[in-house]
Amino acid sequence: MSGDVSQREWQRPEAKVRKERIYEYVLLGCATLTVAITIGIIFTLFSDAVYFFQEYAGLLEGSTADAVREFVAGKEWVPTIEPYSYGLLPLLSGTIVITVAAAAVALPCGLGAAIYLSEYARPTTRAYLKPALEVLAGVPTIVYGYFALAYVTPFLDRFLDLSTFNALSASIMMGIMIIPMVSSISEDAMSAVPDSLRAAGYGLGATKFDVSTRVVVPAAFSGIVSSFILAFSRAIGETMIVTVAAGQNPKMLILDPTRLDENLYDSVQTITSAMVQAAGSDTAGGTPVFWSMFALGLALFVVTFVMNVIADVIQRRYREAY
Structure with missing residues (x-):
């Protein structure tokens, strides 16, 4: 036993x-x-993008390098009407316009919400308010798009001369969509700041607002900037809001200071919207229009990858260990 x-x-x-x-x-x-x-995914995007550049080189009667150069620096995007043109810059311009305008909505609102949740809200208030704010991230993006088209655009059209499809309405709704990302990550970064720094500020006679903006925010700078850049990346890759509300009019960014409003008031097309158009077009699967979707996907991947690398570098460079 x-x-x-x-x-x-x-x-x-x-x-x-x-x-x-x-x-x-x-x-x-x-x-x-x-x-x-x-x-x-990277291999598929790269290999299919290479095939697109080879097909595009045939249309241009040039080399693959010429096709890549025309794609990267081209100022016209006309994929379905001869003479075909597959220039990335108009789509990149539309993406930049909507992303920057969305950031102008989301960054101050998200940071303000994060400061309130971290420094001003009581624990019981924070326990209810933060989950309620994060519910915005769970709303389907197509709902935001239809809301922008059906409600935001008619409301703004009372005061502004907007097109039915415009960048302004899409930017506002996209900014609202990414507010939870900015506020949640920023609030986590500020909550990680030790109370000893706050106590030192109060001991020197600073007010709560001074401690919040001059002590806590600088101490959580790396996390806040990371939330900003990640929100940028999320906005760059958004599809349904811009497809429904911004339209499909590829146009170059207007840099004239007296005409900047035209960038927001008119219809634009982003990279993701062009990918949706290419995937849903009536053209056959073996045409350059279809393969351009993968070249656009590769360009979008490169942009978002660079943004994420920048966020990681900033976080490592300015991160404070407590």
Whole structure:
């Protein structure tokens, strides 16, 4: 009997070791799967984009390098009407206009909400207000798009001369959509600031507003900037709001200070909207219009990747360890 007990005690650790190895392999498989999916997406975008540039070079009667140059620096996007033109700059201009305008809405509102939640709100208020604010992130983006088209545009048209599809309404709704991202990440960064810094500010006679804006916000600077850049990346990749509310009019950004309002009042087309148009067009799957979707996807991936790298660099550079 004692021999059986000692044998079971000896076997139990071995069984735990095998179980832990199984857990390790399962978790390693999950990590490997995510990396493999990412690599597969990048490879697919790159390979199909290369095929598009080869097809576009045939239309231009030039080399693949000429096609890449025309795509990156081209100022016209006319994918379905001869003479075909696949210039990225008009779509990039529309993306920049809507993203910057959305940031002008989301960044001050999100940061203000984060300061209130972190420094002013009582614990019970924060417990209800923060989840309610984050509900905005769960609203389907197509709902935002139709809301902008059906309600925001008619309201703004009472005061401004807007097109039915315009960048302003889409920017406002996109800004509202990314407010939770800015406020949540910024509030987490400010909540991580130690209370000793706040106490030192109060000890010097500073008011709550002074402590919030001159002590807490600078101390949480890296997290706040990271939230800003991640919100930018989210806005750049948004699809349904701009497809429904901004229209499909690829146009270059107007840099004349006296005509800046035309950038927002008229219809524009973003990179994501052009991808939707290419995917849903009547053209066959083997045409340059179809393959241009992958070139646009590659360009969008590069832009968002650069934004995320910048956010990571800033976070590492200015992060404070407490």
